[in-house]
Amino acid sequence: MAIPLALLFSWIPMLWAHRAAYHTNDGDAGWPEPPPADWPAQPDTANSFSGVWGAHVEGAAHNLGKLAETRRQDPTVIVHWMSRWEFGVPFRSVSRVAMSTQAGRTITPTPISMWQTGLQTPNWFRGGLAAREFVPVRPIWWGLLANWLIFAGLVWGGVAAISSLRKTRRRRRGLCEGCGYVMAGLATCPECGLGRHVS
Numbered sequence: 001m002a003i004p005l006a007l008l009f010s011w012i013p014m015l016w017a018h019r020a021a022y023h024t025n026d027g028d029a030g031w032p033e034p035p036p037a038d039w040p041a042q043p044d045t046a047n048s049f050s051g052v053w054g055a056h057v058e059g060a061a062h063n064l065g066k067l068a069e070t071r072r073q074d075p076t077v078i079v080h081w082m083s084r085w086e087f088g089v090p091f092r093s094v095s096r097v098a099m100s101t102q103a104g105r106t107i108t109p110t111p112i113s114m115w116q117t118g119l120q121t122p123n124w125f126r127g128g129l130a131a132r133e134f135v136p137v138r139p140i141w142w143g144l145l146a147n148w149l150i151f152a153g154l155v156w157g158g159v160a161a162i163s164s165l166r167k168t169r170r171r172r173r174g175l176c177e178g179c180g181y182v183m184a185g186l187a188t189c190p191e192c193g194l195g196r197h198v199s
């Protein structure tokens, strides 16, 4: 039960991730992930977006300034784009990356593995939002493990609390703590054999 919960909470922040706020502009940050061999070694623009719970985006591009100068009319101006998305609550536990090149106005996604890009979402869910384009499938192991431990603790705590409440209620009513049989002064439950809790 804790594992499905940890997975569910890895993806839930996709619902509000598009509200992430522009955070920093750091041209020295480098590409969020190692770029393909034929890409420029360093981007000249890098941003990160956060400010919403459970989502973080890092973006970088090369040659954006040149593209703006030519008003996106010159197809010989090649721009490289990359963004890395991380989702998960309470800890970020899955990630994906998107890469593309742009020549003039034409944007071409760079072919990378499904493991990196994630699984494409249906149109009705996507609604034109980049944050919802793909469901990430790459685990961030420490985050996933931490979330799993937290959810396991919550599930275990909940089960223990309910069981303890039920036992207390049965004891007060003079019923067997184990099965709810009416004890009526008996020391041992004839139904399940549990000894009566004498308070």
Ligand SMILES: [Zn+2]
Pocket (backbone or CB within 6 Å): 176, 177, 178, 179, 180, 181, 189, 190, 191, 192, 193, 194
């Ligand atoms: Zn019993």
